[in-house]
Amino acid sequence: MxxxxxxxxxxxxxxxxxxxxxxxxxxxxxxxxxVSVKVLIPAYPALAELVSSGNAxxxxxxLFGGPARVIDTRAEGLELxxxxxxxxxxxxxxxxxxxxxxxxxxxxxxxxxxxxxxxxIAIDGIGAWRPDVVNAHxxxxxxxxxxxxxxxGRTPPTxxxxxxxxxxxxxxxxxxxxxxxxRDLFTPEGFEYFxxxxxxxxxxxxxxxxxxxSPTYANEIVTPEMGMGLEGLLRSRQGDLSGILNGIDLNxxxxxxxxxxxxxYSVRTIRAKVRNRARIEERFGLSSDPDAPLFCVIxxxxxxxxxxxxxxxLPGLVGRGxxxxxxxxxxxxxxxxxxAAASRHAxxxxxxxxxxxxxxxxxxxxSDAILIPSRFEPCGLTQxxxxxxxxxxxxxxxxxxxxxxxxxxxxxxxxxxATGVQFSPVNAVALDQAIERTIALYRxxxxxxxxxxxxxxxxxxxDQSAAAYLALFEDLVGPE
Ligand code: ADP
Ligand code: GLC
Numbered sequence: 001m002x003x004x005x006x007x008x009x010x011x012x013x014x015x016x017x018x019x020x021x022x023x024x025x026x027x028x029x030x031x032x033x034x035v036s037v038k039v040l041i042p043a044y045p046a047l048a049e050l051v052s053s054g055n056a057x058x059x060x061x062x063l064f065g066g067p068a069r070v071i072d073t074r075a076e077g078l079e080l081x082x083x084x085x086x087x088x089x090x091x092x093x094x095x096x097x098x099x100x101x102x103x104x105x106x107x108x109x110x111x112x113x114x115x116x117x118x119x120x121i122a123i124d125g126i127g128a129w130r131p132d133v134v135n136a137h138x139x140x141x142x143x144x145x146x147x148x149x150x151x152x153g154r155t156p157p158t159x160x161x162x163x164x165x166x167x168x169x170x171x172x173x174x175x176x177x178x179x180x181x182x183r184d185l186f187t188p189e190g191f192e193y194f195x196x197x198x199x200x201x202x203x204x205x206x207x208x209x210x211x212x213x214s215p216t217y218a219n220e221i222v223t224p225e226m227g228m229g230l231e232g233l234l235r236s237r238q239g240d241l242s243g244i245l246n247g248i249d250l251n252x253x254x255x256x257x258x259x260x261x262x263x264x265y266s267v268r269t270i271r272a273k274v275r276n277r278a279r280i281e282e283r284f285g286l287s288s289d290p291d292a293p294l295f296c297v298i299x300x301x302x303x304x305x306x307x308x309x310x311x312x313x314l315p316g317l318v319g320r321g322x323x324x325x326x327x328x329x330x331x332x333x334x335x336x337x338x339x340a341a342a343s344r345h346a347x348x349x350x351x352x353x354x355x356x357x358x359x360x361x362x363x364x365x366x367s368d369a370i371l372i373p374s375r376f377e378p379c380g381l382t383q384x385x386x387x388x389x390x391x392x393x394x395x396x397x398x399x400x401x402x403x404x405x406x407x408x409x410x411x412x413x414x415x416x417x418a419t420g421v422q423f424s425p426v427n428a429v430a431l432d433q434a435i436e437r438t439i440a441l442y443r444x445x446x447x448x449x450x451x452x453x454x455x456x457x458x459x460x461x462x463d464q465s466a467a468a469y470l471a472l473f474e475d476l477v478g479p480e
Contacts, residue, residue: 001473003030004081004131004156005039006118008111008140009095011252012076014046015357016095017300018246018381019138019163022213025249028077029466035473036079038126040118042089042110043071043082050075051084057126060117063088064109064178070117072126081121088113108171111199112179115143122148122156133473134158139169142203143179146191149206150182157476160207162200164378165221165228166304169199194229204233208476210241211469213379214400218243226376244469245403246379247462248388253364255389255456260361267456270390270449276366283359284325284350285342292348293442294323295435296367296391298360298382301330301338306373306396311337312428313435318348320439325367326351327359364389369438373423373431377401384460387419390452394438396431397424404460408441408451419455 009015011024027037043051054073061067066087073080083089088110093099096107104110118141122134134156136144148155175197176183186192191202204210212218220226222235234241251257256266262279265272274290281288295317299305307328317324326338326349338351352359364370370386372395379400383393387404395401401422408418421441423434442448 001034001133001470001477002036002129002131003038003473004118004121004134005037005137006114006134006141006144007039007041007137008114010039010041010078010080013050014041014044014095018379021249021381022163022246023137024076024078025247025252026462026466026469027079028249029247029462030470033466033470035470036129038079038081038129038131040070040081040083040114040121042114043084044089044095045092047082050080051082054080054082057081058117058121058124060120063113063116068113068117070121070126081126083114083117085113107169108175108179108197111140111169112143112175115141115199116147116180118144119147119151122158123151123153131156132477135161135469135473136203136207137161138163139167139200139203142169142199142201143181144203145206146181146185146202149185157208158206159209159211159472159476160203162204162210162212162221162378165200165226165230166376168193168201168228168230170196171199173197201230201233204230204237208240209472210234210237211472212241212243213246214403215243215245216402217376217378217399220376220399242468242472244465244472245400246381246384247465248381248384248460250388250461253361253385253388255365258361258365260358261365262362265365267390267453270452270456273366273390276362277368278366280325280362280366283362284352285347286323286325286350287347289323292321292323293368293439294325294366295369295371295394295438296363297324297326297328297371298363299328299372301328301334303331304375304377306375306426306431307334307338309373309426309428309431310371311341313432314341314345314349316432317435318345320436322348322435322439324349324371325363327354327356327363329353329355364391367391368442369394371435372396372401373426374398374401375426380404383420387455387458388460390456392438392448392451392455393420394434395420395422396426397422398426408437413447416450417454418451419458420451
């Protein structure tokens with residue numbers, strides 16, 4: 001089996017969120033099952049060195065306004081195809097946003113180009129290597145199934161994976177000309193989304209199979225509350241839609257070997273976590289107090305993540321003796337509000353605004369609990385890292401959070417199976433009660449210790465889910 005992944009980010013090379021973690025991890029598990037996986041991503045400036053060390057295996061004389069090459073290379077256990085198109089990707093700034101925080105004005109060309117080349121590789125292959133299936137991830141790769149639909153002759157089947165339906169890649173209809181899109185497909189059954197061109201919509205309309213990143217989210221996105229206007233299409237394709245839970249890279253996220261920790265630990269040496277906690281206290285300007293549970297947040301600061309609710313709960317969290325260390329970046333109003341909260345609750349609340357991969361590991365390694373009050377969460381990875389690091393997840397009961405954390409209700413505690421705390425509905429009152437419940441559990445060392453050990457043993461790797469993807473791809477290809 002040969003697979004082509006098309007995506008806009010991939011850890012550890014370029015990352016803004018969980019998509020990168022998934023793209024950087026699942027191919028390794030699939031390879032271990034004998035599958036050949038190549039990952040096509042744009043050659044952003046951070047990949048310049050890899051570009052110069054690889055081989056050019058495909059040339060496109062004019063990819064929407066400039067020449068492009070595909071560079072084949074292997075790094076960090078991944079087979080990478082880097083789309084080197086300087087006019088699209090070689091610029092300072094973010095992957096999707098310019099220096100002022102606005103979408104790049106040519107994002108339709110940047111990710112239309114990624115999809116165009118993905119489709120070309122699907123058809124022409126790379127040398128003798130031809131993919132049996134193409135897996136397109138999120139809106140940035142959404143036009144792959146569309147271009148394949150437009151192509152004549154035999155094309156491989158595609159799977160469209162939704163990591164977040166809130167980001168759809170919507171553009172005005174004039175882009176159809178520049179992107180070479182067939183206007184006959186600009187219909188509600190095709191890539192039209194309420195009068196605009198929808199990249200994700202097109203992918204969902206034309207891919208053979210659809211997946212998303214947790215079973216609960218697969219059920220949620222067929223409803224008007226969570227489908228963001230795509231629920232009708234998704235409902236009509238429910239037979240092709242499945243939810244396959246994300247896993248984590250157990251080598252990158254391993255408290256026994258993590259180089260970012262002051263003290264590594266296992267399920268038998270959990271007490272070593274306090275040394276990591278001391279470093280967090282230093283970094284975040286928190287008072288040192290072994291009796292005060294330390295909550296952390298590691299998150300994009302957007303309304304999806306529900307952290308505005310946490311602001312309302314801070315007096316309660318601090319009043320009950322809790323502390324908070326927040327690492328995040330995103331909406332300026334939230335950034336400012338957490339910085340202000342840190343000075344209001346000096347010593348009990350600390351906020352570092354920014355993106356810091358290393359610090360995110362330390363936070364998992366030294367905090368007692370991680371707060372994830374998301375309004376929606378397709379899967380979520382930080383609760384999985386939390387489980388693995390014995391950092392108890394306190395989560396909204398939605399999407400993948402609902403699927404991965406076992407709430408410490410009376411029955412689950414009696415049956416010794418709780419691994420965290422869930423709350424619902426997603427509002428400040430319920431979050432406040434969840435925080436209160438977590439602190440009460442923390443004050444019962446035997447109960448808390450049992451939860452931490454169970455959390456650390458909870459299976460969070462990729463094996464099972466990679467097998468589920470493989471079964472889906474095999475189903476698409478049919479008997480050889
Ligand atoms: P999403 O993809 O919606 O942002 P996930 O929970 O799936 O949410 O993945 C987020 C990923 O990004 C995790 O690996 C998390 O550790 C990381 N992350 C988020 N914010 C930061 C930050 N400010 N600094 C470092 N890592 C972060
Ligand atoms: C998205 C979602 C997140 C998910 C990640 C990886 O960014 O917001 O819930 O874990 O993709 O699939």
